[in-house]
Amino acid sequence: MFNIIICQNYDEVSREAFRIMKETLKKEAPVLGLATGSSPIGLYKKMIADHNSEGTSYRNVRSWNLDEYIGIPRTHEQSYWTFMHENLFDHIDIAEENIHVPCGEGEDAEEECRKYEESLRDVVIDLQILGIGADGHIGFNEPGTPFDSVTHVAELEEQTRRDNARFFDDNMDLVPSKAITMGLATIMRASKIVLIATGENKADAVYGMIKGEKNTGCPASILQEHADVTVVLDHAAASRL
Numbered sequence: 001m002f003n004i005i006i007c008q009n010y011d012e013v014s015r016e017a018f019r020i021m022k023e024t025l026k027k028e029a030p031v032l033g034l035a036t037g038s039s040p041i042g043l044y045k046k047m048i049a050d051h052n053s054e055g056t057s058y059r060n061v062r063s064w065n066l067d068e069y070i071g072i073p074r075t076h077e078q079s080y081w082t083f084m085h086e087n088l089f090d091h092i093d094i095a096e097e098n099i100h101v102p103c104g105e106g107e108d109a110e111e112e113c114r115k116y117e118e119s120l121r122d123v124v125i126d127l128q129i130l131g132i133g134a135d136g137h138i139g140f141n142e143p144g145t146p147f148d149s150v151t152h153v154a155e156l157e158e159q160t161r162r163d164n165a166r167f168f169d170d171n172m173d174l175v176p177s178k179a180i181t182m183g184l185a186t187i188m189r190a191s192k193i194v195l196i197a198t199g200e201n202k203a204d205a206v207y208g209m210i211k212g213e214k215n216t217g218c219p220a221s222i223l224q225e226h227a228d229v230t231v232v233l234d235h236a237a238a239s240r241l
């Protein structure tokens with residue numbers, strides 16, 4: 001079931017997402033599923049501002065991130081580990097040991113996937129934040145990924161690598177071609193999901209997710225089966241609905 005919120009601008013999108021986040025943060029020991037990409041940055045800014053002005057604490061929060069590139073070190077400026085620290089973790093009081101980001105540095109990525117999925121075995125994510133790729137991917141679950149997938153190594157599509165090249169000096173050779181990602185079944189286990197999408201280049205993916213046929217050609221269409229998904233959009237991303 002989709003609850004669709006269409007906003008005037010990105011600030012309003014971030015405010016709506018933050019409102020739901022704030023509800024989750026009232027829990028005694030909230031578990032957050034977090035995403036990278038430009039879409040959730042406004043939400044993270046609001047979380048930081050609220051932490052500073054209202055004193056909202058993250059001491060009891062545990063977090064699991066969706067994905068991470070394989071083949072660049074954690075300290076690389078474009079790693080998702082660095083992204084999360086720069087855009088959120090360094091500015092709130094979450095404990096480092098409560099943060100989980102898959103590690104794409106090791107020799108054995110398959111083993112890392114197994115361990116990551118295992119770390120989530122007895123955990124229910126209270127609120128999963130998602131963006132969406134222009135091809136309908138969530139996390140790095142590209143078209144064709146089985147709906148029953150758990151954390152796995154993903155090969156990135158050309159389009160996804162092209163979309164992300166802007167973060168790698170526009171040099172496609174520098175964009176990793178593989179990543180570790182939570183699977184679609186892993187994501188579906190979250191109690192509540194908030195998906196943020198803005199801009200015209202997301203309009204087709206948003207349409208496919210909500211109104212398209214439910215199949216692996218649009219990975220996000222699996223969310224049609226989830227009981228509690230809020231999709232927060234601007235008018236451009238909602239333009240095909």
Ligand code: GLP
Nearest residue numbers: 036037038039131132133139140
């Ligand atoms: C990457 C990430 C996704 C993200 C997507 C969209 O591929 N792995 O988690 O949702 O990009 O990113 P953006 O929000 O920058 O458009």
